[in-house]
Amino acid sequence: MNDSPPPRQPQLSAGLCDSCGESRVIRSDRGSGFLRCGRADRDPAFARYPALPVLSCHGYRRVVPEPG
Numbered sequence: 814m815n816d817s818p819p820p821r822q823p824q825l826s827a828g829l830c831d832s833c834g835e836s837r838v839i840r841s842d843r844g845s846g847f848l849r850c851g852r853a854d855r856d857p858a859f860a861r862y863p864a865l866p867v868l869s870c871h872g873y874r875r876v877v878p879e880p881g
């Protein structure tokens with residue numbers, strides 16, 4: 814019998830999307846997560862689900878966490 818905990822999934826970086834105010838994580842019914850670009854709703858030049866990691870983006874909008 815194996816009493817070891819299940820392996821942890823690696824934390825992957827989405828590049829610029831990690832700190833962009835336009836990105837949202839969408840969860841599927843099966844628990845998978847997908848990063849969606851909100852800018853794509855207003856501008857067809859942006860992919861709804863960009864290839865990750867995003868290293869360059871002219872629509873990048875940095876979100877600064879509030880202190881507290």
